[in-house]
Amino acid sequence: MPKMLKKALENILTIDEIKQLYGSFDIVGDIAVIKIPDALLDKKFIIAKAMIDNMKSIKTVLRQATPVSGDYRTRELEHVLGEDKTITLYKEHGCVFKVDLAKVYFSPRLSTERIRVARKVERGEVILNMFSGIGSFSIVIAKHQLESMTYSIDINPDAYDIMLENIRLNKVSNKVIPLLGDARFVIEGSLRGKADRVLMPLPEKAIDYIDVAIKALKPRGIIHYYTHTHASKGEDPIEKAKKELEKKLDVPYTILESRTVREVGPRWHQLVLDLLVSQC
Ligand SMILES: C[S@@+](CC[C@H](N)C(=O)[O-])C[C@H]1O[C@@H](n2cnc3c(N)ncnc32)[C@H](O)[C@@H]1O
Known part of the structure; x- marks a missing residue:
């Protein structure tokens, strides 16, 4: 304060x-x-x-x-x-976002995470943002890696409409492709095997969609997997999240990086695991 x-x-x-x-x-x-x-x-x-x-x-x-x-x-x-x-303009990392706080999800607390991911994107990558909201991750990536292409999906029609405006505002219409729908059906319908990198910024449900994230990947693709983990005293939240994920994944993978994004409640942690999936 x-x-x-x-x-x-x-x-x-x-x-x-x-x-x-x-x-x-x-x-x-x-x-x-x-x-x-x-x-x-x-x-x-x-x-x-x-x-x-x-x-x-x-x-x-x-x-x-x-x-x-x-x-x-x-x-x-x-x-x-x-x-x-409830509508305002928010600026970060050289981008400007229209946000309607009553109709869409948006958190300024993910700003550091957005630029962390954007800095990892290499020239020529195809990215798939499965839960993109108003397009914040997708647009920060597009601004920082000019030679990239991001498919940006959201199921909320208001978030999709605002994402269209944000794509225009930030002049990235040749780098961000907005898509409205459930990420599972969009990927199964037209984006299988298309992505070098998949973002899953929906910690509450990412585990239920990890199978379809893998379907979207090219061989040796990367997934940024977000989760909320509760850790009791003495428990390591990152180790706990890794174990939960291991039970769910039946493809070979390596964890490239893992970190706490932010604390979301007493003993509740928002974590990200960056996975390199060797075979899809
Ligand atoms: C936590 S928000 C993340 C928003 C954005 N990545 C950000 O950081 O500002 C999750 C988003 O996922 C969307 N969503 C939820 N279920 C979905 C699904 N099955 N397919 C696509 N989008 C979904 C919600 O509408 C919401 O905008």
Whole structure:
């Protein structure tokens, strides 16, 4: 939490109330999205006012009213203060993304992961992004590896429409091919054996789609496999995720890299395993 904001909150909340507040919040463009514990809901306006007064770039404060859920991975948002809107422009890595926070999934917290993957892409690669949302991974890749081609699939029609706009905004229409539908059917229908690299940024379901990710690969292709793993005290989440995946995969593969992308809850970790699949 920025120092200025912390100081401002110290003037309006008790020490106990500040302790109850979540330590961080998302800023997407000029919109801040905050979670407020039930006990502090009656303070939401003064908290939002402190944010708008102390962080000049914030024009709107929304409260996350439900967790992310459903196939589209969206959440309910309540307008608290400032301009009543859910659409904004967000910039990262030389790209600009239109985002409608009410209709699509988007997380600025994946920014480091997007550029990590983009930097691995080699000249001439064909990439398949199975769960692309508004096209953020696909567009960062297209901007950083000019000689690449990315098939970019999403099942949410709103995410697909916004992806079309983002492809135009970032002038990558010759490098990103947007596709609307269920990744399983799209791949089985027309993308078998086409990709050098497959991205699976849907940690909740990637394990159920790993078979079709393999079908999409060329020989010696790479999969960026995302998962959420719970690890008890003393357990290594990465080793646990590797074991779970091993049970599911019946092709030879090597793990090139594994890392924690971010923490998503107490003892819950979002991880990525980069797999080199030697035979498909
Ligand atoms: C966690 S979001 C990731 C979005 C994007 N990669 C990002 O980082 O901004 C997962 C996306 O997968 C999409 N999705 C869910 N099930 C799908 C499926 N079976 N086929 C294609 N897309 C799917 C959702 O609509 C959502 O946009």
